[in-house]
Amino acid sequence: MTPTAAILVSALGGYLSGSLPFGYWAGKLKGIDIRQHGSGNIGATNVIRVLGKGIGIPVFILDALKGWLPAWLAGVWVAQQGAAQEIISAAAVVAGLAAVLGHMFTFWLSFKGGKGVATTAGVLLGIAPLAMLGGLIVWLLFFFTTRYVSLASMMAGVGVVATMATVMGRNGQWDLVMLGFGILIMGLVIVRHRSNISRLLAGTESKAGRKKA
Template identity: 40%
Template sequence: MISIYSILGLLGAYLFGSIPTAVWIGEAFYGIDVREYGSGNAGATNTFRVLGKKAGIAVMLIDIFKGWTATNLAYLIGLSVTGPQTSAQFINYQLALGITAVMGHLFPVFAGFRGGKGIATLFGMILAVHFQAAMICVLIFLVVLILFKYVSLGSIAAGFAFPLSIVFVFHSPYRSVLLYGMCICVLILVTHQKNIERLLKGKESKVNIFKKTAS
């Protein structure tokens, strides 16, 4: 049963997701809108590229926190998780909150509906829903990034690692989590379409995480 509190929770999740971290940090501390440079996205990767590591790390952590916080709003709604059926309902509501937050990041009301690709916010959501699977995603992302130096390729690989780990490693009893994982794969492919085209053409920008930048 949908209550007014459930609807308010979804609204709160969207507003959390809509916080344009990259845009606000760029304008407040650097006097520029990151969407006018680099890839044109208001996300952590483009912030790293345009503003450097300090700003990029700050944006990434806050965007992860956005997804984690929005997903955990389920605990404030007061849903019971005392039985298998209610546990499934709780997980489903968490997923709904997280997806709404990601939509807020993609289409932020506070920044003219021009946001980022939602990877960090997605990760925050995965952290809240399934911490162990999230850690596998981190491992896959880092391995791909270190080996190939493509953030986009690491993000795509990590996104596909989530549903695979849910099925073959953790054997989650919740079908909605698996369905969500499959939706993640589709979303990542859609939002990274241009990156995939550049990867195929060998024109995607590489990132060396061990390279020291001048202070």
């Protein structure tokens, strides 16, 4: 298989994996459409707010796994094809990005999905664990100081890119594909939080621990 074909197959597999709307299905198991409750989002944060941690945490884990699995599998599979390291990295990044886009624009729900935070975390765990750790530290810092999940999630994206750049700079090895992936993901996460940004500016954004009708 040619490198181009391998990357295209990785992208398709990543999108199909990422498109699985676990939050929506969890709501259906409870007899509700999660899109009509809370913030209307199918992601784990809204599931926790509406259905509780007992359901929301498993949804978060599944959303993360559907990002981690295709990125990891793509790297392993392309490596078995005897491809160069650059192609292996590209396949993993493309599969991970496709998984995030699949979550954000799932064909199961007319291409309207979640904001991609958990899925992005899963992808980063598979291809850039130090960057994920940096993003997690930033997320925890902003979450526990502000109690705004949305703000913490957006700042975590910034933390991921900053960590990538710092590690690459210290090692003197710049991986522009990986850094570009981080920047793109950061931008996508911020864009998907447009409504949250408006509510933050208006002072109407819900804080963690407060149930939304």
